Amino acid sequence: MSQSAKKHGSGCPVAFALDTFGDRWSLLVLRYPMLRGNETYGEFLESGEGIATNVLADRLKGLEAEGIIDKSPDPDNRRRNIYRLTDKGLDLAPVVMEMIRWAGKYDSSREARKGNVRLIENDSDGFLASLRSRLTGDIQ
Amino acid sequence: MSQSAKKHGSGCPVAFALDTFGDRWSLLVLRYPMLRGNETYGEFLESGEGIATNVLADRLKGLEAEGIIDKSPDPDNRRRNIYRLTDKGLDLAPVVMEMIRWAGKYDSSREARKGNVRLIENDSDGFLASLRSRLTGDIQ
Numbered sequence: 001m002s003q004s005a006k007k008h009g010s011g012c013p014v015a016f017a018l019d020t021f022g023d024r025w026s027l028l029v030l031r032y033p034m035l036r037g038n039e040t041y042g043e044f045l046e047s048g049e050g051i052a053t054n055v056l057a058d059r060l061k062g063l064e065a066e067g068i069i070d071k072s073p074d075p076d077n078r079r080r081n082i083y084r085l086t087d088k089g090l091d092l093a094p095v096v097m098e099m100i101r102w103a104g105k106y107d108s109s110r111e112a113r114k115g116n117v118r119l120i121e122n123d124s125d126g127f128l129a130s131l132r133s134r135l136t137g138d139i140q
Numbered sequence: 141m142s143q144s145a146k147k148h149g150s151g152c153p154v155a156f157a158l159d160t161f162g163d164r165w166s167l168l169v170l171r172y173p174m175l176r177g178n179e180t181y182g183e184f185l186e187s188g189e190g191i192a193t194n195v196l197a198d199r200l201k202g203l204e205a206e207g208i209i210d211k212s213p214d215p216d217n218r219r220r221n222i223y224r225l226t227d228k229g230l231d232l233a234p235v236v237m238e239m240i241r242w243a244g245k246y247d248s249s250r251e252a253r254k255g256n257v258r259l260i261e262n263d264s265d266g267f268l269a270s271l272r273s274r275l276t277g278d279i280q
Contacts, residue, residue: 012189018167022164092242094241098237100154103157109151
């Protein structure tokens with residue numbers, strides 16, 4: 001995302017949303033703690049998309065500054081942080097779910113038909129509820 | 141969006157979706173024909189976000205190549221094109237709606253509370269149905 005394109009103040013809610021999380025890597029980074037639960041920095045890096053360490057660090061910092069994720073020391077290893085979604089971040093789950101649903105319809109590759117796509121197609125409310133309950137459980 | 145980050149082939153549906161429409165300007169361009177109906181090039185340019193002509197031309201071309209919008213000569217002025225959403229593009233409306241709903245919750249500016257945000261909060265199914273019916277009506 002071009003920085004010059006941000007914070008234009010048009011008042012459009014789509015633009016506001018995109019100013020907050022609307023670049024490709026931010027959304028891909030968000031997806032990890034959303035679909036799999038809390039993540040360490042290393043788990044983000046190993047997630048197979050080939051994100052560069054500087055890009056990952058930048059996006060995590062940006063998402064933290066926007067209050068979409070927060071980090072705290074891992075109880076199992078205090079030298080490591082655990083990243084998790086805040087409520088504001090969890091409220092983006094419907095956006096990501098609708099992307100998954102759309103991709104399930106238009107991506108002809110077999111991979112896209114698996115896992116979360118089927119879950120969302122069959123029971124999107126249930127999927128969202130289980131996500132919320134799992135993530136809230138992680139925090140408590 | 142960095143071109144090098146595209147088409148990684150991970151099979152992840154979120155990545156597929158972002159490869160197709162996932163940069164800020166593509167989504168902002170998409171929003172116009174989605175929320176207001178078919179658009180001319182001039183109407184896109186005048187939409188107040190300050191999009192540069194070369195960026196607009198590039199994103200329209202990309203969205204057309206992905207089959208999300210198509211263009212045809214304006215019956216009122218054959219030297220001008222009208223852009224409209226295809227079915228594949230219209231199926232992105234739930235993604236944009238969920239962004240609007242999220243922004244309505246977290247954008248504290250007064251502008252964001254108006255118009256489409258209220259409609260979507262009050263009756264999202266009805267909003268989607270009216271969008272679909274209006275756009276389909278435009279085509280027929």
